[in-house]
């Protein structure tokens with residue numbers, strides 16, 4: 435079922451919220467003097483799928499980047515299980531950083547064209563020092579889960595379709611067993627069958643891991659089907 | 671009376687030669703596009719639908735071999751063979767004027783050093799408008815696509831993705847071509863912008879143009895298409911009026927795609943599409959098809975089926991022989 439929560443404030447956000455979860459607290463972001471997010475609260479509990487909706491330019495992607503610990507807000511902060519996080523990217527310890535993963539719309543923009551699909555999937559493991567062989571085995575397991583056949587793993591991005599490359603990005607996103615997965619228009623470029631498959635893989639993973647998922651999509655049918663709760667983000 | 675055909679494609683086949691393989695990108699594709707018709711070609715990425723658009727514009731890379739025919743019958747002009755015509759002829763008389771392209775990624779299609787207004791006025795003047803009446807015509811087209819004067823005076827890189835898409839659409843509409851090709855024109859746009867772009871294409875049809883909309887987005891096809899052609903593994907497998915296709919698909923692959931929609935079963939088609947370098951001899955969908963029998967080792971021909979065409983030995987609505 436889908437419940438719409440109007441207004442800038444996520445009513446499931448703290449104070450009365452459960453301690454577990456990934457949360458934005460009073461987050462504001464401006465780019466070049468233009469305010470994109472204005473004191474936004476959002477809370478994603480373990481196991482739930484939150485849909486984030488808003489007009490073009492309302493800062494949905496910016497909020498996803500803040501929650502993914504890729505962009506530091508100008509004010510406000512992000513917490514995981516109630517613990518405030520200072521800093522973003524590599525300033526955070528790997529054990530914290532890898533608890534949140536993100537899947538973007540364009541797999542081409544999100545992958546290195548020189549790497550094979552196998553190396554793209556294994557990249558985050560290698561970045562945290564996992565031995566090569568162990569990383570390769572884990573990458574193969576994830577690739578299979580994401581629906582990539584072994585013959586595709588030796589190819590580079592230019593030799594596969596967008597749908598196949600997005601499956602590799604999904605495998606990469608799950609490789610560290612994140613507790614939160616943020617999907618920013620992640621299936622907008624995919625045909626209906628690939629979209630349904632990607633959503634099913636994420637749903638299975640979510641059930642096994644108890645992970646919280648954020649879904650950003652402009653497609654009302656997909657939002658209604660996928661999200662268990664929808665938050666509206668008004669223009670800042 | 672049926673409307674006049676503006677584009678007829680007959681047996682179009684495109685192959686790409688790689689170092690150690692041949693890509694079967696488009697195979698034996700035939701279709702007729704009539705004045706007033708919006709035909710959506712749908713299918714998953716890599717099924718050959720974008721190659722079709724590029725073949726019709728003569729924009730394929732050098733390693734491509736094209737056979738078959740594609741004829742443009744622009745009213746009041748000589749018929750042009752789009753496959754046989756040389757690059758000079760295509761560049762001067764066909765692209766833009768005869769067949770317009772609404773591109774997939776406007777950012778790369780727009781010249782960065784000129785403002786939208788300059789680009790639009792230049793296009794208009796190259797197609798019969800005078801220096802005097804081009805500015806007013808540019809304003810009119812800009813208003814049509816939803817660009818205001820301030821946006822028109824910006825450089826392409828200063829425009830948001832949605833605005834750049836509107837500018838690219840305005841440039842394609844400016845020469846008033848009888849046939850428009852739109853190659854995934856809505857990827858990455860917000861729903862209101864998607865709908866706006868689709869409605870613009872629809873309106874062009876209503877004034878007599880014909881549109882070939884290439885898209886992976888079934889919701890887009892359902893919104894505006896008169897007819898839908900489903901491509902799978904380089905071939906059209908089903909082609910019929912949109913309503914009939916959405917309500918009662920005959921090809922098992924079409925049925926599978928529709929079942930994958932989030933407002934239907936939301937279940938994927940099982941298995942994977944075959945590699946276009948290694949297609950089976952019979953029906954390419956057989957490994958994923960619950961209705962496959964031994965007969966399906968033979969290639970099913972695209973044959974008339976009700977108001978449309980289907981390429982399947984055991985189309986839905988028929989019993990599978992025991």
Ligand code: SF4
Nearest residue numbers: 953956959966982983
């Ligand atoms: S020809 Fe046979 S295998 Fe192919 S779609 Fe029809 S029933 Fe399925």
